[in-house]
Amino acid sequence: MAKQIKQIAIYGKGGIGKSTTTSNLSAALSDMGYKVMQFGCDPKADSTNTLRDGTYIPTVLDLLREKGQVKAEESIFQGYNGIYCVEAGGPAPGVGCAGRGIITAVQLLKQQHVFEDLDLDYVIYDVLGDVVCGGFAVPIREGIAQHVFTVSSSDFMAIYAANNLFKGIKKYSNAGGALLGGVIANSVTSPYQRSIIDDFVEKTQTQVMEYIPRSITVTQSELSGKTTIEGAPDSEQAKVYRALAKRIDEHTESKTPNPLDSQQLKEWAAKWAEQIIAVEKGEITSQAAGI
Ligand SMILES: Nc1ncnc2c1ncn2[C@@H]1O[C@H](COP(=O)(O)OP(=O)(O)OP(=O)(O)O)[C@@H](O)[C@H]1O
Ligand SMILES: [Mg+2]
Known part of the structure; x- marks a missing residue:
């Protein structure tokens, strides 16, 4: 019997860290002995360059335009x-x-x-934040x-994009669409950022796969055209990416999320705004605010 290929799609707001996280995940899974394909779905075609010493590869659409037919x-x-x-590429701008x-x-x-x-x-698809265009919803x-999996920080716009993604997943879930594994919390450094994400995943009935801190090691590795796994394998950050890979490798059951409607999301954000202000003013302790 043919083995089951695990196919994973990574979504998230623009610039949130999808390609960085995906490339480190691919590198860590490959170090575990797996055969991995990373499939960049962004027309920018920059998903895989830290896996290839900072070089860019021709995209499928480029090749098709050039040659008419592609093997x-x-x-x-x-x-x-x-x-x-692989980089899918995009149409001419x-x-x-x-x-x-x-x-x-x-x-x-x-x-x-x-x-x-x-x-x-x-096969790991590095996709995009919004699912408005049919093509991006394909995976x-x-x-x-x-x-x-969605990459999100605790910033409201990142959470807003994640919530929209959840709506897309829910919409297609009855028709055999992909389901949600969880949230990869990126650039989460302080306890209040963690609390905001924790609260969001609880409300939407999903889970955090890993908390990834913002780290200069990622920047250094990226500047030398490498993932952190390759460029700084002994760093704390590489350990975090390996923990993420292990968690995703062990993950089997994805679910339909429970997105918030716009009113609920607005109220949720307003509640957090109040909590943070109250803590800053010393009206409540950070512990009481769940921060
Ligand atoms: N945990 C982190 N620590 C430090 N820098 C990070 C981290 N995660 C991402 N970055 C940096 O943030 C920038 C954007 O990351 P990346 O390109 O992975 O985002 P993206 O979501 O793929 O963006 P796009 O939507 O444009 O494709 C990069 O320069 C990357 O090095
Ligand atoms: Mg990207």
């Missing part, structure tokens, strides 16, 4: 520890749906049975990914 293997490049890297690259690239790889032929254990809608 799947021409669009697959190997990076750190043999990780397979300002023309067409930016999500088309994902649809085209996924079709190409599926038609040519690439996942099975490469004997992959993991969820078509059930291509089994598990969705």
Whole structure:
């Protein structure tokens, strides 16, 4: 019997740390002995460059435009520890749906049975924050990914994007869409940031997979074109990424989340604003505020 390939999609607000987290996750899973493919779905096509010494690879859509027809293997490049890297790419700026690259690239790889032929254990899609364009919803809608994880900080706009993603997942969940594995809390350093995320996951009936601190090690590694796993394998930050990989590897049951409606989200945010102000003014202790 063919082995089950675990397909994971990572979503999150623009600039929140999706590609950084995804690349470190791929690197850590590959160090655990798994065969991993990282599939960049962003038209910017910069998902996989820290797996390849800071270099960029041609995208599936670029190759199609250039040659008319593409063999799947021409669009697959190997990076750190043999990780397979693919970038879907996008249409020429300002023309067409930016999500088309994902649809085209996924079709190409599926038609040519690439996942099975490469004997992959993991395919990790590094997607985008908003699911407004049909193409970006493909990994969820078509059930291509089994598990969705969202990268979020405790900033309201990141949580707002995560909540919108939850709405998208819920919408497609009855039609065989991907379900939610949990939240990867990125750039969480202080206790109040942790409390805000903890409260949000509780209200939306999901979970935090790992708390990833903001760290200069990530910046240093990125500047030398590497993931933290490769560039600073003995660092505390690398340990955190390895813990995330272990947690995701052990994860089996994803669920339909319970997104907040706009009124609930507004009230939730207002409550946190009051708590933080009250603590700052010394009206309540941080402990009492759950901070
Ligand atoms: N935990 C962290 N510590 C320090 N820097 C971080 C951390 N996470 C992400 N960054 C930095 O934040 C910047 C944005 O990260 P990244 O490119 O991964 O975000 P993204 O969500 O993929 O962005 P986009 O939406 O543009 O694709 C990068 O320079 C990255 O190094
Ligand atoms: Mg990115």
